[in-house]
Amino acid sequence: MLRYTVRRLGQLMLVVLALSVLLFAWLRALPGGPVSALLGDRATPESEAALRADLGLDQPIFLQYWRFVARALTGDFGTSTGVQRGTPALDVFLQRFPATLELAVLAILIAIAVGIPLGYLAARRRGRLLDNLSITWSLVGIAVPVFFLAFLLKWIFAVQLGWLPASGRQTGGIDATRVTGFYVLDGLLTQEWDAALDAFVHLLLPAIALSTIPFAVIFRITRAAVLDVLDEDYVRTARSKGLAGAVIRRRHVLRNAMLPVVTTIGLQTGALLSGAVLTERVFNIPGLGQALALGFERKDFPVLQVVILASAMTYVLVNLLVDLSYAAIDPRIRTR
Amino acid sequence: MALLEVRDLSVVFQRKGEEPFAAVDGISFDVSPGQMVGLVGESGCGKSVTSLAIMGLLPQRGVRVEGTVEFEGKDLLRLSDRELADRRGRDLGMVFQDPLSSVNPVIPIGVQVSEVLERHEGLRRREAALRSAELLDRVGIPDPSRRLKEYPHQLSGGMRQRALIAMALACKPRLLIADEPTTALDVTIQAQILSLLSELVRDTGTALIMITHDLGVVAGMCDEVNVLYGGRIVERAGRHELFAEPRHPYTAGLLASIPRLDAPRGDRLTPIRGSVADNIPWAGGCAFAPRCPNAVDACVERSPEMTRDGERLLRCHNPVGRPAPSEEVPVQ
Numbered sequence: 001m002l003r004y005t006v007r008r009l010g011q012l013m014l015v016v017l018a019l020s021v022l023l024f025a026w027l028r029a030l031p032g033g034p035v036s037a038l039l040g041d042r043a044t045p046e047s048e049a050a051l052r053a054d055l056g057l058d059q060p061i062f063l064q065y066w067r068f069v070a071r072a073l074t075g076d077f078g079t080s081t082g083v084q085r086g087t088p089a090l091d092v093f094l095q096r097f098p099a100t101l102e103l104a105v106l107a108i109l110i111a112i113a114v115g116i117p118l119g120y121l122a123a124r125r126r127g128r129l130l131d132n133l134s135i136t137w138s139l140v141g142i143a144v145p146v147f148f149l150a151f152l153l154k155w156i157f158a159v160q161l162g163w164l165p166a167s168g169r170q171t172g173g174i175d176a177t178r179v180t181g182f183y184v185l186d187g188l189l190t191q192e193w194d195a196a197l198d199a200f201v202h203l204l205l206p207a208i209a210l211s212t213i214p215f216a217v218i219f220r221i222t223r224a225a226v227l228d229v230l231d232e233d234y235v236r237t238a239r240s241k242g243l244a245g246a247v248i249r250r251r252h253v254l255r256n257a258m259l260p261v262v263t264t265i266g267l268q269t270g271a272l273l274s275g276a277v278l279t280e281r282v283f284n285i286p287g288l289g290q291a292l293a294l295g296f297e298r299k300d301f302p303v304l305q306v307v308i309l310a311s312a313m314t315y316v317l318v319n320l321l322v323d324l325s326y327a328a329i330d331p332r333i334r335t336r
Numbered sequence: 337m338a339l340l341e342v343r344d345l346s347v348v349f350q351r352k353g354e355e356p357f358a359a360v361d362g363i364s365f366d367v368s369p370g371q372m373v374g375l376v377g378e379s380g381c382g383k384s385v386t387s388l389a390i391m392g393l394l395p396q397r398g399v400r401v402e403g404t405v406e407f408e409g410k411d412l413l414r415l416s417d418r419e420l421a422d423r424r425g426r427d428l429g430m431v432f433q434d435p436l437s438s439v440n441p442v443i444p445i446g447v448q449v450s451e452v453l454e455r456h457e458g459l460r461r462r463e464a465a466l467r468s469a470e471l472l473d474r475v476g477i478p479d480p481s482r483r484l485k486e487y488p489h490q491l492s493g494g495m496r497q498r499a500l501i502a503m504a505l506a507c508k509p510r511l512l513i514a515d516e517p518t519t520a521l522d523v524t525i526q527a528q529i530l531s532l533l534s535e536l537v538r539d540t541g542t543a544l545i546m547i548t549h550d551l552g553v554v555a556g557m558c559d560e561v562n563v564l565y566g567g568r569i570v571e572r573a574g575r576h577e578l579f580a581e582p583r584h585p586y587t588a589g590l591l592a593s594i595p596r597l598d599a600p601r602g603d604r605l606t607p608i609r610g611s612v613a614d615n616i617p618w619a620g621g622c623a624f625a626p627r628c629p630n631a632v633d634a635c636v637e638r639s640p641e642m643t644r645d646g647e648r649l650l651r652c653h654n655p656v657g658r659p660a661p662s663e664e665v666p667v668q
């Protein structure tokens with residue numbers, strides 16, 4: 001297991017390295033660039049050239065890349081040129097990361113908490129009302145764009161009904177102490193319950209919007225996996241032993257059915273990151289999604305680089321965790 | 337009194353948009369306490385469906401089961417799910433064909449044995465584990481206390497089948513159904529598993545229904561043999577009578593197609609011609625007629641009824657050897 005983990009971490013480094021090369025080249029091949037984004041109409045050939053030299057963009061690209069890597073290894077990812085001009089790109093990332101992570105974690109928790117039980121129940125009541133209703137719901141969840149759903153939720157529950165806040169991470173009047181940058185967690189740590197609750201309430205609508213696609217996928221995979229497992233010979237063996245229904249379901253069906261589901265959950269973190277870009281925009285949450293959107297608009301290479309590389313790393317790490325928990329469930333992998 | 341009395345058991349599969357299909361078509365047989373009874377026939381003749389019907393393990397939907405299956409005087413087909421589950425694993429055990437897929441891959445072998453004891457004998461986890469180790473030892477699995485913690489993929493096919501036998505016999509059931517327990521195993525392992533099974537059922541006084549497509553398997557162990565064709569019993573006789581003098585052309589065909597050590601060198605085995613795909617419906621004749629070397633006109637005009645000849649039952653218009661006995665057996 002340890003060797004496996006170490007090998008996977010080695011793979012992670014390779015993935016990030018390869019991605020950094022591609023990303024670096026791709027960003028610089030995009031039309032426009034930080035210089036025209038910064039100078040806009042005021043650009044003169046002289047001012048452009050000066051700014052290019054200032055940003056190091058006049059150097060050959062492999063030299064630029066080399067300098068990027070050398071500095072990155074010391075924790076210096078350059079300075080933001082557009083999102084928060086003058087702030088180190090890494091700080092821009094670190095300030096925004098908690099907002100997105102908080103949102104993504106709540107979204108995936110909702111997707112799991114609803115998707116797995118519902119998928120399980122739908123499989124057991126195959127072809128009946130609950131099954132058909134939840135299949136329809138999951139189809140809608142996949143088909144409706146996150147952006148639209150986010151707007152709809154906001155319009156109904158925030159604007160029309162006024163039950164939940166429409167934007168941001170915390171109500172303005174609340175003067176919460178910051179510890180980690182995760183607002184809900186901060187509130188709990190400092191025992192400022194009002195602040196924690198307020199932050200949580202702010203998260204609800206965006207998290208629900210963001211959870212729909214992962215929910216739909218987790219639901220369908222769970223349902224299909226449970227149906228498969230119910231047909232397995234070992235479930236018949238379990239029944240031939242006269243075991244109680246609850247034991248058969250928990251011990252023999254659910255455990256085996258969770259194997260494909262666990263893998264799916266890992267893959268869904270990718271969907272979460274792209275969904276966060278849209279959700280954060282609708283609910284005006286200062287997270288990574290917003291930084292990405294702004295970064296592309298203003299061609300902020302350092303911020304884009306650090307945000308995208310970190311997101312990719314998160315994705316690969318989450319999937320490593322997923323594989324490890326897969327091994328925890330499946331002895332065929334663990335004891336290989 | 338018989339331990340198990342199966343009467344006119346029929347299992348009809350009915351899928352939407354398809355003709356109903358009787359996989360088992362009015363089967364009757366008895367099993368006495370401690371008796372070993374064979375159920376023999378080619379693949380697809382309804383052996384597994386019969387055993388699943390007795391155990392109440394058929395799919396819930398799209399199946400119609402008729403007749404009665406009385407176990408110690410109680411009709412299993414009319415028990416509630418709950419009552420049936422109380423009996424499965426305690427009074428009735430079953431060993432399945434494929435030991436690879438019949439054990440749960442993600443649960444230690446020990447738990448899969450212990451759970452039967454916990455369920456039916458109310459044992460605590462520790463006692464159950466001790467008993468499980470004894471059971472594994474009894475079925476010939478070496479180093480049982482270590483094996484308890486192992487997972488199925490760490491055991492060979494033969495070892496897994498031994499573990500499955502341990503599970504099925506853990507609570508000393510009065511009836512064990514073994515559905516082709518050796519078909520998926522190597523030839524050398526097959527013989528070991530068979531002798532283990534007959535030794536165990538003899539020791540515990542458990543009655544056994546041995547299901548197989550191979551007459552050679554029942555030859556060594558069963559007191560009585562039922563030969564199945566197309567969902568019906570076509571011949572029943574004691575082991576010695578059946579092997580000494582097969583009367584039904586299908587039984588004779590099965591016997592001619594098993595390899596024998598005493599056969600003269602160079603003698604080729606003669607398989608039964610055709611396959612079950614050639615069957616005609618029982619309704620207007622004999623299902624075996626298209627493949628039968630003895631077929632006469634009557635065979636495609638009237639369905640042969642079950643007839644009795646001493647202890648032997650026979651369903652044939654033109655049996656091997658002497659003419660058909662005249663005494664019909666209406667409903668036994």
Ligand SMILES: Nc1ncnc2c1ncn2[C@@H]1O[C@H](COP(=O)(O)OP(=O)(O)O)[C@@H](O)[C@H]1O
Nearest residue numbers: 349359377378379380381382383384385386395
């Ligand atoms: N669940 C099922 N649905 C429909 N037909 C089935 C089902 N199970 C078995 N059958 C059919 O019933 C017949 C007898 O099957 P089975 O009892 O498994 O044969 P075998 O004697 O080889 O064990 C076969 O034709 C098979 O296709």
Ligand code: SF4
Nearest residue numbers: 622625628635652653
């Ligand atoms: S009834 Fe006729 S076809 Fe059927 S087994 Fe007997 S002789 Fe052959």
Ligand SMILES: [Mg+2]
Nearest residue numbers: 383384515516
């Ligand atoms: Mg079978």
